[in-house]
Amino acid sequence: MPQLAAHVRTVDPNQIREITQAAWATPNAIVLSIGEPGFPTPVHILEAAEATLARDETGYTPNAGIAPLRAAFAARATGLAGSPVDPSRVFVTAGAQQGLHLAMSLLLDAGDEVLVPNPGYPTFAMTARLLHAVPVEYPLHPSNGFQPRIEEIESRITHRTRVLLLNSPSNPLGSVFSADLTRELVELARRRGLWILSDECYEAFTYDVPHVSPLAFDGGGELVFASYTLSKTYGLTGLRIGALVTPPGMETRMSTVMESIVSCVASPSQYAAVAALSGPQDYVRNAEVHYRGNRDAASAVLAELGIPFLAAQGAFYLWADLSHASGGDIRRWTRQFLEDSGVALAPGTAFGSIGEGWVRIALCGDRAELVEGLGRLPSTR
Numbered sequence: 001m002p003q004l005a006a007h008v009r010t011v012d013p014n015q016i017r018e019i020t021q022a023a024w025a026t027p028n029a030i031v032l033s034i035g036e037p038g039f040p041t042p043v044h045i046l047e048a049a050e051a052t053l054a055r056d057e058t059g060y061t062p063n064a065g066i067a068p069l070r071a072a073f074a075a076r077a078t079g080l081a082g083s084p085v086d087p088s089r090v091f092v093t094a095g096a097q098q099g100l101h102l103a104m105s106l107l108l109d110a111g112d113e114v115l116v117p118n119p120g121y122p123t124f125a126m127t128a129r130l131l132h133a134v135p136v137e138y139p140l141h142p143s144n145g146f147q148p149r150i151e152e153i154e155s156r157i158t159h160r161t162r163v164l165l166l167n168s169p170s171n172p173l174g175s176v177f178s179a180d181l182t183r184e185l186v187e188l189a190r191r192r193g194l195w196i197l198s199d200e201c202y203e204a205f206t207y208d209v210p211h212v213s214p215l216a217f218d219g220g221g222e223l224v225f226a227s228y229t230l231s232k233t234y235g236l237t238g239l240r241i242g243a244l245v246t247p248p249g250m251e252t253r254m255s256t257v258m259e260s261i262v263s264c265v266a267s268p269s270q271y272a273a274v275a276a277l278s279g280p281q282d283y284v285r286n287a288e289v290h291y292r293g294n295r296d297a298a299s300a301v302l303a304e305l306g307i308p309f310l311a312a313q314g315a316f317y318l319w320a321d322l323s324h325a326s327g328g329d330i331r332r333w334t335r336q337f338l339e340d341s342g343v344a345l346a347p348g349t350a351f352g353s354i355g356e357g358w359v360r361i362a363l364c365g366d367r368a369e370l371v372e373g374l375g376r377l378p379s380t381r
Helices: 015-024 043-054 067-081 096-107 123-130 150-154 179-192 251-261 267-278 282-305 330-341 367-374
Strands: 090-093 113-118 134-139 161-167 195-199 224-229 242-245 317-321 358-362
Touching (some): 067 090, 096 123, 096 224, 096 242, 113 123, 150 179
Parallel strands (some): 195 224
């Protein structure tokens, strides 16, 4: 039998999916390992998708997406950038993950390097490897509140480095970059001739601190690609809809790349997205209140058990230190904990070597179930 391509054989399994699929096969498991919003989809969003099907608008759309949706995403990006973002810079994608893939496809040749956070979302490195590029990790240390240090990033830049990937609010950490740090990161990229690829999946959910996009410090839009999704903001994970905001002048090139990868996103998803962005925002406000409440409830349980954790400022995850119980192998421990207690947590090593001993706790589900599941964790006392 012929072999698969080498760059596919070197991509590691996703440990988040590994533990979650095991949990789905476990009767009555409490699944805290995956970020799946649990609220009903707002009716006006469903009706927009249904109306698209009812009028049989199921043909191709422009590669970059329908004009009303590009305009709606541009308006949102304008608010984040603090200056006008023209719709010509917006390309509708099948979720933020495809936005990351499209951007890396544009920016990375075989052997080029992309700087990715450790801990960081696993598909950052997976996507780079699938494109024959090399992910180079920059550390986020517990001693620095899991925030990046400019000097540590700069020390990893080589003649092959092309892209600095940023993620704030962070999955898995729940950390948020300050305006000063974001500015310094953009200045570093400008000084060293790098592109910035900014994953802003969770931009709608921060707690008592603002979300600051690198777009705000990009001047005329010369460095930053920013990837967005409605999966988290409106709970539309299955509709696969997001957007990639690019520097100006990319329309012809991006349309060509999109044609070869996706052609266009499904039209019912695009019209549902228009309704989500331009319609009532009750869902987002209610979700923010729920996630904040879950964060506080989960934090109280961990504090009572004496389990250290990173105070979450954004997204809907809590990052907790189970090194007192995991014996130096958090991946094995989470599987055993699922078997023994019926609770699934994402092992920190799913997000990089610095995650050893840590777990990611998803805060987006039922609060009583969340508290019950965390109450089964082993105390440090």
